[in-house]
Amino acid sequence: MNILLLVAHGSRREESNIEVDSLSKKMLQFNSNQFDKVMPAFLEFAYPSIPEAIKKCSEMGASRVTVLPYFLSAGVHINRDIPEEVNKASQNFPNLEINITSYFGSRDEIAELLMKTALED
């Protein structure tokens, strides 16, 4: 079983975390059977944390976890915090193959999508 973790920053504002949860559900319609499940996880302010989510994946019988950082730029969270959290968690689950994808903000499509947002509003 291969689980995709959509890792967001997390907010003190619950509605914002619910948005991430909804997004993880919405992503499933664009899945091509590569992932059996998409689950949200949060770096701060919300649950599950990255270690909690990885533990859950292991308990659910996953053999692979793909961590997709839902962040816009390569700040400290991308360069230090997320890899650190993933490394710590992976030591507890040596049979779990965990990889981290590019962060969302590295997508080439963003510039066009931003301009679209500005022009439509």
Place this chain on the structure above:
Amino acid sequence: MNILLLVAHGSRREESNIEVDSLSKKMLQFNSNQFDKVMPAFLEFAYPSIPEAIKKCSEMGASRVTVLPYFLSAGVHINRDIPEEVNKASQNFPNLEINITSYFGSRDEIAELLMKTALED
């Protein structure tokens, strides 16, 4: 003159702020003459701040400023901080028409783009 301000959170890591600057330049190629200029601005950790950027727009002779929040979810920054900064700044420039667009994370295209990122990596 109509200036588009791409407002990002800002990072302690300079490379991340440079990414936003590059993105603001890249956006111009998708412009349909509605905006004369695209400039970055930051909520924290980087310059120009929102008030500084709005002041600069006024000095450059802008009559309109469009604030595009480059944020993923509707947390406190979208709901409180950015509107507050914009309101404060706009009191100093009553002749400047300033509007705030939807935040980037509200785009419908994001779920598909996220799944694409996960599948390609």
